[in-house]
Amino acid sequence: MKLKNFFQIFWFVLVGFIVVSAQECGRTGSFIPGDGYDTNRGLILSSLASDVSARGGFFNGSIGQGPDRVYALGMCIQGAEPDVCSKCIDHASNVLLDRCPNQTEGLNWPEVRILCMVRYSNRSFFGSLKAEPHFHSPNQDDIRYNSTVFDQVWGDLARRMIASATLPSSKRKYYAADIASLSLTSFQIIYALMQCTPDLSLEDCNICLTQSVSNYESCCYGKQGGIVYRASCVFRWELYPFSEAFSGITLEPPPEAPAGNVTNKKGSETISIGIFKAIVIQTAIIIIFLVLLALGFFIYRRRKSCRALGSQGSSTEIPVIHSLQYDFKAIEAATNKFSERNLIGQGGFGDVFKAVLNGREVAVKRLSKTSGQGGREFKNEAVLVAKLQHRNLVRLFGFCVQEDEKILVYEFVPNKSLDYFLFVRDYSADPSSIQGQLNWKTRYNIIGGIARGVLYLHQDSRLRVIHRDLKASNILLSANMNPKISDFGLATIFRMEQTRGNTNRIAGTYAYMSPEYAMHGQFSMKSDIYSFGVLVLEIISGKKNSGVYQMDETSTAGNLVTYAWRLWINGSPLELVDPAIGRNYQSNEVTRCIHIALLCIQENPDDRPLLSNIILMLGSNTSTLPAPCLPGSFPRSRQELVHVSEGLESNESTGRPTTYSFNDVSITDLEPR
CATH class of the missing domain: 1.10.510.10 (Transferase(Phosphotransferase) domain 1)
Structure with a gap:
């Protein structure tokens, strides 16, 4: 994975925990949980992430018939990497399923860094403008430039982008990403992106974006960036690049800054304050990540109960995560020394026992000591399943390796196979x-x-x-x-x-x-x-x-x-x-x-x-x-x-x-x- 993709996913996950979603659960209708509409809603939202990612960032479709028919739409902003887009759509869909338990309509922008949008309804809304409700989220810092010059440059950029996004001959259609420069107390670049859902007409797209620009001027004037988003379009601008959509845009060489300007240059390149902050933040994240990684490695080396499978000769290593490691003696005691009375199943590579560890019921899979394939199967399953989380997959709680013992600890599933x-x-x-x-x-x-x-x-x-x-x-x-x-x-x-x-x-x-x-x-x-x-x-x-x-x-x-x-x-x-x-x-x-x-x-x-x-x-x-x-x-x-x-x-x-x-x-x- 590219380093920038790592930061995008890391930021998405981090912000997803600390920011309240911008969402709307419709008030015009409801359904009975478990009925046909509920089933269809779950089906189409569960496949929406893959559909949106596979189709370049936008998908709309429906499932079912009559009163059980569900219409759904998913969209990612231009420039979002496919894996980041897929994660965002999946997160947004899960939020709607959780927070709109029986509403026939729902809309969610999952977090304020504005990566994607998911919407569903029991009525067809494809191609229709939905201007309200709208949400806004400004940056906290104020503009510290000459407001007259800044307002003029910002306004010209917004008008130029609306025209570009809704120009019939435009090959991009329905979105515009552009930048503008200004020389005030310091040279600065403004990055802005506008996007409508591709099913919207150009006229309605113009209305939606124009209203969004007006909304921002009314609510968030004087801030160093922000977002306005609604069901049919989104408008965002910042003092730093926030999307790959800007990668193909070039800017004329900046004018000479007036005396007294505070600039940070290397050769002819200028680094804005926004970009400098982004670099500092990402550097700090890398340092913290490396410190935590070193600390985890140190703890692992100190553990005596379970040790690495270095002798197995595989290039795939088990992630040494403290919370996943179990002590063999604790497992042995929980299974009553792997008593036949606790035996609940036998597989191709060993036996499965029921046990209680840390107050919860678990299934303990003990690989056969005589199996020549055991080490490979163990490493493959432990590394793989620990990374997979889905309600239709058995969850791995942990593992242990001690001498010739190789053990996996799963959630206990009571109803057999x-x-x-x-x-x-x-x-x-x-x-x-x-x-x-x-x-x-x-x-x-x-x-x-x-x-x-x-x-x-x-x-x-x-x-x-x-x-x-x-x-x-x-x-x-x-x-x-x-x-x-x-x-x-x-x-x-x-x-x-x-x-x-x-x-x-x-x-x-x-x-x-x-x-x-x-x-x-x-x-x-x-x-x-x-x-x-x-x-x-x-x-x-x-x-x-x-x-x-x-x-x-x-x-x-x-x-x-x-x-x-x-x-x-x-x-x-x-x-x-x-x-x-x-x-x-x-x-x-x-x-x-x-x-x-x-x-x-x-x-x-x-x-x-x-x-x-x-x-x-x-x-x-x-x-x-x-x-x-x-x-x-x-x-x-x-x-x-x-x-x-x-x-x-x-x-x-x-x-x-x-x-x-x-x-x-x-x-x-x-x-x-």
Whole structure:
């Protein structure tokens, strides 16, 4: 990450804690929490950050139909880096969800440094001017220059920018960034930016910006900068550059300053007071950060209970954060020396125990001492999961390493894993009583939660993460049946510009693997999406993909993927529904989920939709979905999937002979990352 990006994100996070958001929760309507409008609002706001960032800083769209339809818009100011923009939109959306609990309208500029804006409503507002309410935030320091000259230069700059932002022939359209110089008691540069939402007409944009300039003159005259923002536009000016939008603007050489001017020059370059303050502040932040880093390293070196994994030979180091380190003896005591009575699960790399540490219930994952892959999995999971925070991901509380002991401490998720409810591992229990807890509404919410969690991994987190082992046993369920993705031991971190990876060693579970990964070692976001599609089919059917299914005595047996495909092309997809659900479900909603799952498991990775689109599909009952193509799978014979009457036989040209059989065992061959 560039140093300037670090400062932007640091400033955004810091100010976000000390500044009250400029927000408005509408008073014209309300909804019942948990109803259709609430669900759609959560869906569109959860995907807004990735949509805005992917489309260059602006996105508007809607989801749902009738009274449950939600319109939403997100915008970042010109010059905001994509990662900074995404974080700002995500923060603004979360603030609205928290502070507008049941209002059908909301608007939020998340903090006064004015990076972004999020707005939603139950009525279409795209292209409409909303002049009120407006918010203003001036700097605290007063102008110490000749007010007559300053006012003239400032006014000329504002008028020139309004004309530039609303000029029909302007290529920039709807925004203007400009600078102006003045020579008073010292040479000074004024930086100003104006921006309207791109859906606004030029005439309305002119009105909005003109009013904002007037508002600033009325409220904040004589200050050294400030902001006026409303739902349709924003105006900001400072005595220092605050946006990358100024990077392409040049200024004529400054005039000679009068005698007595206080200047700070190096050669022909002039440093303004505002820029000098910014440099001093950023330097101070760096010094504080380095002091804290040195202090943390010193404390780490003094710790005797847990030590670094220097002998493991990985270039990825575990962040030494005091609050994440646990003492082995404390963990041993909390688990009653890892007693079988506290054992709640067994995974590919060790056992999981329930314990109480520091007054809270936790799950302790103790890696196997005999596992040759344990050290790599431990480091990968500890470093990765500690940086990921989302309600649909299992939270890592801490870790410990002592000699050959490697331990992770997670939040305790009481309702076991999804596969327990779907497939009833405890055969002594009554299957109907267990599967019956998963009615259709609960299953639908689980599908949406998993989708939001994977979207965060792929697009919204600080890292681009490919999970590579999405399966029912790695989805844990909270007390209210909220899904949480777990087990990141096989996950891979991509660079933000990276789209796929290759490996000669396959890791994961065959029943959930995409064909391109299982056969050729190619993995990407689309391979995770394939696994998600398999998961959706399992959630709907209550059946394992690794099982063998046959429609009738004339058909060839296949796995769940091929079984679902046959039902789809025969026009009877609802036969897939788990009988434990009963009849209490909406057939169009279930059919839509099956349709989405089949889109996710298409053989060609490019045909599979992204998670942001999947979430919109799940929340909309009106949009038309594309027809799914032949799924990728590993049946004994690909010819059985051809449906000649539908013209699908041409797809067989892409078929490949396969020699794989299905099982539920996670294979753990590793490759360098």
